[in-house]
Structures are given as structure tokens and as C-alpha cells.
Amino acid sequence: MRSLHQGRGLGEGATVAECLATAARQLAGALALPPREARLEAQILFAHALGVNRAWLIGHDRDVPTAAPVIEALLRRRLAGEPVAYLLGEREFYGRTFRVTPDVLIPRPDTELLVELALEHLPQQATRTLLDVGVGSGAVAVSLALERPLCRTCGVDLSAAALEVARANARGLQAEVEFLVGDGFNALSGRRFDLIVSNPPYIAASDPHLNQGDLRFEPRLALVAGSDGLDLIRRLVGEAPMHLETDGWLLLEHGWDQAGVVRDLLRGGGFASVFSAKDLAGHERVSGGHR
Template sequence: MRLDTLLARASQRLARAASPTARLDAEVLLCHVLNVDRAWLYTWGDRPLDPWSHARFDALVAARAGGQPVAYLTGEREFWGLSLLTGPSTLIPRPDTETLVAAALARMPAEEGELLDLGVGSGAVALALASERPGWRIQGVDCNPDAVALATRNAERLGLTGVSLEVGDWFEKLEQRTFSVIVANPPYLADDDPHLAHGDVRFEPRSALVAGQRGLADLYYLIEAARAHLLPGGWLLLEHGAEQAEAARRALVARGYDAVTSECDLAGHERVSLGQRPA
């Protein structure tokens, strides 16, 4: 069967399975099977697919039709221009989180400094920042050993040597260390949030998604605890849900942070709130 015909049929199947990006999903999966880019598919759509590749592609399409995330099926996802390995031990890097990277970079103007990424996951934020600020020393922490192992593999593949990664529960192993910038994308969904029943989120680790106090518990904890680990004038930046910015700002102000504000993602939702420890 020709590649373009095969893609059309796979796209129809995924559309019937309610994938919002059916054609893109099919193209990404076929590119993964053939180890080519999408431009190659457009150029050589009249080529036939060998039986082994056809069977492998069909299996991936069936898994995607069952709801499995494309990033888990291919084992990778692009974030901030970096190709990252992914796996079910971590959240899938999303464009919304690039808002956190951009906001942090705006507060990392010096040639060197120290930054802490809490809940490092696949390493997406820490490695994006390391790629842009090679003079900075970046510490990543995650309570999940599998996540730290995956982030370490990503750092090695990308040749980003300025990143240190370790297993730990938030600040527990950092003793008295202080940083110029602290960033985090903590769990921020309530345990009954309807998003948990839809899309890729169904397959991602619940421990990285759900927090108490209607999703605000970890945000409140980090706002409280981060002050002891920020240098004077240092910044705390937190990603959160689209309706949590006001609560995050109130908590930052209450704990004495200056210059408290929120920044929007590409969809116009307030996605990151931040504050500065007084100098």
C-alpha cells in the first residue's frame, strides 16, 4: 500500500477514535517507524511500505486509537527545540511549560548563576535552560528515581554537562543551599479534575498531576519553603493551572515576595506566577 493511502486510512481511524490531531498523530507514528521526517513523507508518499513496517505502524495506530500518548509510543517529544526521551514515569513535555522557560530566562541575565528545578521530570525545563545559559549551574531534583534516570539520559544525549540531577523530595536534600532562581512545575490538579479522564493525562503518572487543597497544596508549600533557598533578590517561578494564578499571587504576596506577577501561555491563560525575594 502507498504511504499516502496508508496515512489517509490511519488518520480516519484516529479521527473516529476522537484524536484531536489525527493526521499529525499518524504522520508522527509513521515517521517513527521509518526513521524519517515529515517532509520525507510528503515527498515520497507514492512509495509502498514493506510488510514488517506496515505491521508495526498498524500496531502503533491501534495503540493510539486506544488513547496511548504519541510521546510514549515514539519515546520522544520535542520541547524548546530539544528532542527529549519520554516515558510513563514522567509527564509529557508540553508547549504550555515553555512559558516557564521563557519567564525564567528573562530573570537569568547574568553569565553565571545557580538555578534549581524542582520536580525535574524528563528534564525538559532544566535542559532547555541549560541550553540557553551554559554558564549557569543547574540543579534538578525529583522524588521519582525513574524520572531522574530519564532526565540524566536526556542530559547525556544532548551533551548538557552543566546540569546536576538527584533524587529527593523537594528541598529535603538541599540543606542550606541557595539559588538565584527556583523553578517548578508541581502537581496542580484537584483529584476530581475532569481533565484527568481525558486525553494523554489518563496515562501520565497521577503523582505528578494531583495535589491536595483543590490542586494548590504543593504550590503553597513551595511558596513557603522556597524563601529559605533563594538568594536575596532571587526569583521563584511556578507553573500552575489556568485558574490558579490569583491564588498563587495572593500566596506570594502574603509570604513577602516582591514584584509578584503572572505570565500567560500562548493560549492567553495565566500559566506561570512568580515573585522575588526582597534584596
């Protein structure tokens, strides 16, 4: 990476404002970001490295920043494409901060729809049982457990490393969740739940987006599900009836163009009241039905 300020790198007298401007230019060029987004990313990375907030950066724009090697190292990794959430080690989801590592999917704002729909099926004082298949960072399971503390929440994931992150998040946010390592429902024989939610991997193995942006750095296990992306969804729809109480609901997040197929799978699997709901971008993103 070139020094942050032509001829004067960090620690060589460049001010916070000068370093931010140069970093923003480099980010815009390397990652094809619009200028405003590049500037925001530069501020976020500097603030993280310096242990301050963005307001401090604006108020101290004529200071010469300390921690130059830390800022340069973070910027170098971001310029190589590493997701901001992995560099910071955290991401906000449903109003709370979750720890994230490269062992887990970075929680997406779209997945908040799955949480909202689940909550609609869980009255405030409900004492129901919930299952989240594919917990990852724990974003969904921990959010539901905190929003509905009287419910009993269980989360499974095939990745033991992901479950470590989910456990740390549940501890840190003081959520009661039972975590199990398992492939689909196989750790849950004989157990039934009032509500099963899942944001499973749903990208087709040949999808070129896997080689772009943040997806390049996220676990393949969290993203890819067979040649059409529907392998795990098919299994979950097929096996969920054995793990749902009578009238229990299954809610599944899926790709923006998979709603029709998922609704057909649900109807074919004997689910009633099958529906799809739209995400912030207007795409049908979550489908569900009840037993």
C-alpha cells in the same frame, strides 16, 4: 483493530497513500480529531515506523509500505489513546528534542513561558545558581543549563524513574545539571539559590480531565497535588525563602485558573514584586516574586 485497508491490510498491496487515508479516518473516529490533525498524526506514526520523514511519505505515496507489523502495532496503541510522544519516545521543547517515557510528564509548549521568564532573570554572562523542583524529563532544567552555561543548575524530583530520563536527556544534550532525588526541598538543607523554578503537579485529585486524553497515561505524581491542586505549590512558597539568596526569585507554573490564589500565597509568604504572566492561550500561567 480493523485492517488498514478494507480487505487489504498493510503488506497486502495497499499503497502508502491508501494506508495513510485509512489510518487517518480511524484516528479521527477513535480520538475525535479534526481531519487535518488525524492525517498529520498518521503521517507522524508512519514516518516513525518506517524510519523516514514526512516528505518521504508524500514522495512515495504509491509504494507499498514495508514494516507493516510495526505500523499496525503503533496505530493500535494510538487508537487506544496512548500519547504520540510516548509512542515516539520523544517530544520537542524549547527547540530541542527530549526523550520521554511514561515515567515523565510530556513537556508542554506552555512551559516554555517558565523558561523564558527564568532567562529574563539570568543575564547571558551570569554565574548564578538555579534550582528546578520537579524536573521530570529535565525539559526546564536542561534548557536553562544549556541557555546559561555559566550558571550552576540543580534539579530535584521525587521520582527516581523520572530522574533517570532527565539524566539521559542531560547527557544526550550535553548539559551540566546536578540531579537529586528529593521531596520538595528536603534534599537541599542549608543550600540557597538565586532562582528557583518549578512546574509542579497542580491538578485537583477530583478533576475529571484526569480521565481524558494524554493525562490518562501520564504519571499521577506529575499531575495531582491534593484536593485543590495546590498542595505542593503551598509547600514550595512556604519553604522557598529558606533556599533563596537575598533578592532571589521564585517562579511557579500553575493552572490557568490558579494565578490569583498563587499570587496571594506569594504575597502572604513575604514575596515582593509579585506578578503573573500569560501563556500562548492568554491564560495567566506562571507567577513569581522575589525575596
